[in-house]
Amino acid sequence: MLCPDRDAKSPRSGRRSTGRVTLQDVARAAGVSPITVSRALRGERAVAPELVARARAAAESLGYVPDPAARALASQRSSHVAVLIPLLTNTLFVDLLEAVQSTLRTGGYQTLIGVTHYDPHEEEQLLREQLAHRPAGLIVTGFERSEGARTLIQTSGVPCVHMMEIRRAPGVYCVGFSQQAAGQALTEHLLARGARRIAYAAAQLDARVMQRAEGYRRALQNAGCYDPALEFLWPEPSSLALGAQMFAHIMVEATPDAIFFCNDDLAQGALMAAPRLGISVPTDVAVAGFNDLPASEQLVPSLTSVHTPRREIGQTAAQMLLQLMRGEPIESECIELAWKVVQRESA
Amino acid sequence: MLCPDRDAKSPRSGRRSTGRVTLQDVARAAGVSPITVSRALRGERAVAPELVARARAAAESLGYVPDPAARALASQRSSHVAVLIPLLTNTLFVDLLEAVQSTLRTGGYQTLIGVTHYDPHEEEQLLREQLAHRPAGLIVTGFERSEGARTLIQTSGVPCVHMMEIRRAPGVYCVGFSQQAAGQALTEHLLARGARRIAYAAAQLDARVMQRAEGYRRALQNAGCYDPALEFLWPEPSSLALGAQMFAHIMVEATPDAIFFCNDDLAQGALMAAPRLGISVPTDVAVAGFNDLPASEQLVPSLTSVHTPRREIGQTAAQMLLQLMRGEPIESECIELAWKVVQRESA
DNA sequence: CTGAAAGCGCTAACAC
DNA sequence: GTGTTAGCGCTTTCAG
Numbered sequence A, B: 001m002l003c004p005d006r007d008a009k010s011p012r013s014g015r016r017s018t019g020r021v022t023l024q025d026v027a028r029a030a031g032v033s034p035i036t037v038s039r040a041l042r043g044e045r046a047v048a049p050e051l052v053a054r055a056r057a058a059a060e061s062l063g064y065v066p067d068p069a070a071r072a073l074a075s076q077r078s079s080h081v082a083v084l085i086p087l088l089t090n091t092l093f094v095d096l097l098e099a100v101q102s103t104l105r106t107g108g109y110q111t112l113i114g115v116t117h118y119d120p121h122e123e124e125q126l127l128r129e130q131l132a133h134r135p136a137g138l139i140v141t142g143f144e145r146s147e148g149a150r151t152l153i154q155t156s157g158v159p160c161v162h163m164m165e166i167r168r169a170p171g172v173y174c175v176g177f178s179q180q181a182a183g184q185a186l187t188e189h190l191l192a193r194g195a196r197r198i199a200y201a202a203a204q205l206d207a208r209v210m211q212r213a214e215g216y217r218r219a220l221q222n223a224g225c226y227d228p229a230l231e232f233l234w235p236e237p238s239s240l241a242l243g244a245q246m247f248a249h250i251m252v253e254a255t256p257d258a259i260f261f262c263n264d265d266l267a268q269g270a271l272m273a274a275p276r277l278g279i280s281v282p283t284d285v286a287v288a289g290f291n292d293l294p295a296s297e298q299l300v301p302s303l304t305s306v307h308t309p310r311r312e313i314g315q316t317a318a319q320m321l322l323q324l325m326r327g328e329p330i331e332s333e334c335i336e337l338a339w340k341v342v343q344r345e346s347a
Numbered sequence C: 001c002t003g004a005a006a007g008c009g010c011t012a013a014c015a016c
Numbered sequence D: 001g002t003g004t005t006a007g008c009g010c011t012t013t014c015a016g
Helices: A023-030 A034-042 A049-062 A068-075 A091-106 A120-132 A147-156 A179-192 A207-223 A240-254 A264-277 A310-325 B023-030 B034-042 B049-062 B068-075 B091-106 B120-132 B147-156 B179-192 B207-223 B240-253 B264-277 B310-325
Strands: A080-085 A110-115 A137-141 A160-164 A173-176 A198-202 A231-233 A258-261 A286-289 A302-307 A334-336 A340-345 B080-085 B110-115 B137-141 B160-164 B173-176 B198-202 B231-233 B258-261 B286-289 B302-307 B334-336 B340-345
Touching: A023 A034, A023 A049, A034 A049, A068 B068, A080 A091, A080 A120, A080 A310, A091 A110, A091 A137, A091 A160, A091 A310, A091 B110, A110 A120, A110 B091, A110 B110, A120 A147, A137 A147, A137 A310, A160 A310, A173 A310, A179 A198, A179 A207, A179 A258, A179 A286, A179 A302, A179 A340, A198 A207, A198 A240, A198 A264, A207 A231, A231 A240, A240 A258, A240 A264, A258 A264, A264 A286, A264 B264, B023 B034, B023 B049, B034 B049, B080 B091, B080 B120, B080 B310, B091 B110, B091 B137, B091 B160, B091 B310, B110 B120, B120 B147, B137 B147, B137 B310, B160 B310, B173 B310, B179 B198, B179 B207, B179 B258, B179 B286, B179 B302, B179 B340, B198 B207, B198 B240, B198 B264, B207 B231, B231 B240, B240 B258, B240 B264, B258 B264, B264 B286
Parallel strands: A080 A110, A080 A137, A137 A160, A160 A173, A173 A334, A198 A231, A198 A258, A258 A286, A286 A302, B080 B110, B080 B137, B137 B160, B160 B173, B173 B334, B198 B231, B198 B258, B258 B286, B286 B302
Antiparallel strands: A302 A340, B302 B340
């Protein structure tokens, strides 16, 4: 079964034979040329249905598996997609990654992860490494990056899709939503519920956080109750513990009647810490995380959050990239997904 | 600067030139043969220091980046490492992944993720796909897998390191700790604190959960207070919500004086739900998650947990794999890392 | 619609 | 220590 006459033609036989079942072996078994098998298996160009069947059968019976390295070398394109995300410690990005990964897998692509830690320098370095591997595609988070990184992406010629933010520009592919609009909507929702002193609690301060802050500001300015003293922008990394800390600080310093936490971590930490802090959250304090806060609505009288379609963003971005990589036409370069404000009252 | 006489020797010139800077270009610039540059850059075999310097300089000035596909094809080994984990929704595995990924990166390897969803069939399928890419190494979680998967790993010849569990056997590489011993120690700790009716709350029921349960059982049997009615083994996937549900159920059905949750998720969910459930956790109820529960000790009088060195496991496993891939000698095939029981009293 | 030839860029094997 | 030669397994190009 194993390539009986593999060395028939090479005089200094089998010098580097790897024991792998090759296209050549399949071709011999199917009684056609290697290139025909290649085309048949890839479904590229037109091949007589009968030959396709024979090729497939032969490949199947020999257990043929194409060698990705050889394929990449010959075609100048690999089956890898590099995905760059800021952190793995934030469930938002993990959810995105998971959705991206599983969608790409169905398309036959492997996912290479890169964690930037919100560091432009590290992102650029990572991009350089990843692009050296000639990935078939690239998925990055947001638009905030170094000039060098931008150039690397552009000149690489590798199709790239941006997640989480949207920007309408020619040749820019993105899937996300308007962070600012979402922030504004959430704030308006709190206003509509009667809150007036709404604090904004943010950490990390990446681009998206600041866009949400801008939405918050506009909503309050429109309502005539913007107060800079209610903005708490802390640069350190977001975490549950920091959320608890900020919550304690804000409740004491600012006596707000609602708090808009810029993300889940902070909100969740605040909610969990509340009992210990002895701060009995008054009925009119709403805590608003930016996404879904699992199982924590019990801790406060009311909880407002914006449900953002994380998994859908990851999936849609991956699908768009698949189309790009396959050279298929794209309907829209920029897909804006819907989020919604969700209000939950404690039971 | 760009390969001036690239087509000098090929009659039907430039048929498929890719514009990439190749080893050939560097060799020309350095005035040596390609293979010498290759060896110099890889630090393989002995090359005259002077030539090494010239090669490096030329590579640097031309901006040469080795082509991984060509390298993989020629050498039959890629620079990819496949990492298989059960879930991305559990922080344990995310932490492991993060540690593995960053350690591998320092060694020049790329991480390919595979999520098995605790499904042996899916794992086998994934393994098949991943191994087709001839990864340089493989990292998997635990030892519980299908016979087919085991065979795939063995016959692939790809070095493989197991995380999280330990098993001393020739040719088996692993980094982890004894789940059973940890479970037993935690239970004994609770016993020492005076608890007698200790419930075991578990979900998912993978191998590691059951090993911890076995430790729990032994500790209670030794103490003469094992009661099967206190074991709650629910097969559904673990989550915060499930933790809340189990907590309510257990407190009503079993009136325990301590609960050993088999993992963080369940414990955290229980802690968060407690206030709403109206179950004022009595002073003598200890809730023990299996790992670190961030910022939640405030919710119960006392919290016992086992701190397992997740990041250290990931890092150590990756380091071991790096040694294996480089053909370096390994001191120990099986590394057992230390965990510790941590007791925190509410302030 | 099918095939022959020619590499993709690199490294293993062997000589010198 | 260095170079020569011959591929790794696939796909592109160009002819039929």
